[in-house]
Amino acid sequence: MIRRRMSRPISIGDVTVGGGAPVVVQSMAKTDTRNARATIDQIRRLEECGCQLVRVAVPDGEAAAAIPAIKRGIAIPLIADIHFDYRLALLALEGGVDGLRLNPGNIQDPEQIKKVVLAAKERNIPIRIGVNAGSLPPAKNKEQTIVDRMVSAALEEIHLLESLDFELIKVSLKAFDVPDTVAANKALAERMPYPIHLGITEAGTPRRGVIRSAVGIGILLHQGIGDTIRVSLSGDPCEEVFAGYEILKALDLSQRGPTLISCPSCGRAEVDIIALANAVEERLVKLEKPVKVAVMGCVVNGPGEAREADVGIACGKGKGVIFRKGEQVCTVEEAGLLEALMAEVEGI
Numbered sequence: 596m597i598r599r600r601m602s603r604p605i606s607i608g609d610v611t612v613g614g615g616a617p618v619v620v621q622s623m624a625k626t627d628t629r630n631a632r633a634t635i636d637q638i639r640r641l642e643e644c645g646c647q648l649v650r651v652a653v654p655d656g657e658a659a660a661a662i663p664a665i666k667r668g669i670a671i672p673l674i675a676d677i678h679f680d681y682r683l684a685l686l687a688l689e690g691g692v693d694g695l696r697l698n699p700g701n702i703q704d705p706e707q708i709k710k711v712v713l714a715a716k717e718r719n720i721p722i723r724i725g726v727n728a729g730s731l732p733p734a735k736n737k738e739q740t741i742v743d744r745m746v747s748a749a750l751e752e753i754h755l756l757e758s759l760d761f762e763l764i765k766v767s768l769k770a771f772d773v774p775d776t777v778a779a780n781k782a783l784a785e786r787m788p789y790p791i792h793l794g795i796t797e798a799g800t801p802r803r804g805v806i807r808s809a810v811g812i813g814i815l816l817h818q819g820i821g822d823t824i825r826v827s828l829s830g831d832p833c834e835e836v837f838a839g840y841e842i843l844k845a846l847d848l849s850q851r852g853p854t855l856i857s858c859p860s861c862g863r864a865e866v867d868i869i870a871l872a873n874a875v876e877e878r879l880v881k882l883e884k885p886v887k888v889a890v891m892g893c894v895v896n897g898p899g900e901a902r903e904a905d906v907g908i909a910c911g912k913g914k915g916v917i918f919r920k921g922e923q924v925c926t927v928e929e930a931g932l933l934e935a936l937m938a939e940v941e942g943i
């Protein structure tokens with residue numbers, strides 16, 4: 596059982612982040628924000644796969660101008676990602692965003708930040724202080740490590756926002772390096788009360804990025820740190836959401852969607868367990884109910900795992916025994932296993 600750090604909750608639209616609320620899975624649209632239609636379509640796909648918050652890049656005024664249309668076309672809260680130009684944050688707020696992300700590495704003038712904070716305060720809109728190891732404010736001295744610089748960039752910005760009587764704050768410290776990300780977030784978590792957004796930045800293609808993210812985000816979540824997560828992948832944003840939930844499920848922090856237990860197969864298997872497991876995963880992807888499904892190759896661990904799952908198959912020579920809630924239901928030939936298993940899953 597993970598004991599979670601109790602942060603001060605904020606609301607981004609109708610989603611609560613922090614304060615012990617379930618960890619929120621978010622992603623970022625990869626379309627050109629100026630193309631509202633394409634952005635809405637992608638966000639709707641993200642909604643279908645369970646994304647709870649979405650961020651869009653706002654690189655210029657035209658992108659900011661698309662925000663009202665995007666807001667109208669989607670159901671989940673929208674966060675504007677702002678770099679370099681504080682005026683884009685003001686435009687995004689006017690456009691009706693539910694949250695802002697500011698990068699202290701590239702908007703540093705306190706007067707500009709003050710204008711954004713006052714406008715956000717008027718509308719009750721939270722701000723994420725999004726520190727990234729790749730765009731840090733200049734080092735104060737040679738001794739400062741990357742971790743020190745990340746933490747101090749966040750704390751300085753937090754103090755600035757607090758001095759303006761603004762506390763709708765969320766913070767992220769992201770690096771590509773997992774030990775740096777872990778150390779920075781641990782240090783920060785002890786020094787401020789606000790919710791933490793976790794992620795490993797520029798984590799890579801799905802194959803590598805999922806692993807890097809799962810290690811970094813997983814270590815921190817296991818230590819009770821983290822209120823919302825984003826898995827950054829050079830790939831389909833739905834893969835980010837899928838990976839996010841898998842990380843949470845691996846730590847028992849989410850029950851959303853099915854959990855697939857499948858054996859790796861070996862010389863004992865007498866059915867094509869790899870093909871079957873992949874076909875089952877494909878069919879489960881769209882389900883939201885928290886059903887546990889086991890696909891097992893033989894009698895070594897098969898009956899045990901299959902019995903423990905909500906629905907399971909323990910395979911033998913060219914056939915499999917189907918279990919539901921621990922009870923043996925029927926024996927099915929290999930060709931009919933997928934459909935028989937899915938019929939049981941649908942009946943749960």
Ligand code: SF4
Pocket residue numbers: 858859860861862863864891892893894895896897
């Ligand atoms: S369950 Fe059976 S087939 Fe699957 S890996 Fe274990 S021993 Fe091999």
